[in-house]
Amino acid sequence: MDIYSHIxxxxxxxxxxxxxxxxxxxxxxxxxxxxxxxxxxxxxxxxVAANVGAAALETSERKLLVNKTILTLNLFVADLLFVSMIPLIVAVRWTVSWTLGCAACHIVVYVICVSGCVTITTLASISVERIRAILQLQTMATLNHRTVTATLLFIWAFSAVTPIPLSLYFTVMEVDYPEQEHVRICTLKWPDGTGPIVWSTAFATLCFLLPGLIIMVSYSKILQIAKSYTRRVRIRDSQPTAGDSVKYYVSRQDMKLFRTLLVLVLSFFIMWSPIFIITLLILARNFLSHLYVSSTMFFWVVTFTLTNSALNPILYSVCLFRNRWGKLCSSSAVVPLRKRPSGSGQRHS
Known part of the structure; x- marks a missing residue:
């Protein structure tokens, strides 16, 4: 065994x-x-606090328990699944040698890939669900158990299958290190050098670029429908004799939701891109020996990516629920005014 200077x-x-x-x-x-x-x-x-709080806000009203709500809760579950690997990562940083066993070696990377895939696929599913509701002229949100169940099964099945090749080739190896004899590491042991690069490219395309493209197309479609609706309403108002040609209606809530999805997708790609880049650099090390990537660099990139699990619910809550607390606070001032007798002639100087 030959150990290079890049330890x-x-x-x-x-x-x-x-x-x-x-x-x-x-x-x-x-x-x-x-x-x-x-x-x-x-x-x-x-x-954990942000995802639990966002889930509580999302389900605080019974009438909000619709298709979008179930899919949004699935998004929070994926974030919690992602950060559940943090205790294992912390343990390894302290022990240096991998003492968690071969099963944990497979699971850590597998869960990271699954949670990331579930997150972006769920965002794409929410956008498709809202587009479908608008095109079917659904003025009120509904809960379709069959549709939601099928969607969740597809999301988790697809996300569970795609990382399997990478997970299988992660294994525990025992190496001799000058200052620490018989150190065990959890590493990727692929049969050939090109396999992991091909898989990483395919995984990034199917699990990240494709769902991102679906969301962008859905957002473009919703903007097109909204502009068309506004134009038709203006024509109808200016020409009362014209027939009612308004086909689709886009509510403010739907527009706000799609803007939120766009923000989440941009955040997702910004915070997940570094882990893809550093992984490709690690895999390319077999062909470009001058590349240097340390375990510390990899750790901080993973930590940065994990931060997306905390940022997602915060962005979602800020974009969609920032007026909820204002309404709750103002309700106590509005109700007494409604109870004031209309014939009262009392005036306050």
Whole structure:
């Protein structure tokens, strides 16, 4: 076995194996790992609180329990699933050597891929569901158990199948390191060098670019319908004798929802792009030996991506529920005015 100067990569039989979550060298292991633990633990706590709070707001009114609500709750579940891997990551940062077993090695990367795929696919499903409702002239939101069940089954089945190849080839290897004998690392051991690059490209296209394209097309369609509706209404108002040619109606709530989806998608791609880039750099290490990627770099990129699980519910709540608290506070002032007798001649000086 030949260990290169880049200690995060282990060169064995013409292949390099990256240590991923195991940091094989730290100048000050305790201080560095403490900072890492505080940062990623903060992400975990904020994410759990934000997703639970957003779910409570989404279901606070019984009438909101419709197709969109169920799919939105699925989005929060995916975020919570994503951050559930944080305790395992923290444990490995402290132990250095992978002591969690081979099963955990498969599960960590698998869950990360599944949760990311579920998130973006759910956003695409919400946009398609709202477009379908508008085109079918549904003036009121409904709950279709069969449609929602089929959609959820597709989302989770599709997201569960696509990461399987990557998960299968993640395994625990025991390596000899000069300062730490017999260190175990969870690494990707693909049969050939081109396989993981081909898979990563296909996975990114199917699970991220395609759903993102669906959302962009849906948003463009909703804008087109809204502009057409506004134009037809103006023509009808200016020419009362003209027939009612308004076909579709886009509510303000739908427009607000699609803007929110667009914000979430942009946030998703901004915060998930680094992990795709660094993964491709790690995989390209077999062909470009001068590339340097450390486990610490990989950790902070993963932490940045995990932050998206906390940002999603916050953005969703700010975009859709920022007026909810104002309405609740003003309701106490509105109701007494309605009870005031109309014939009262009392005036306040």
């Amino acid at each position: 995060h990569f282990l060169h064995i039989r013409n292949f390099t194996y990256f240590s991923f979550f195991s940091e094989l060298y730290h100048s000050d292991h305790v201080a560095t790992t403490t900072v890492e633990t505080l940062a990623i633990s903060s992400v975990f706590l904020v994410s």
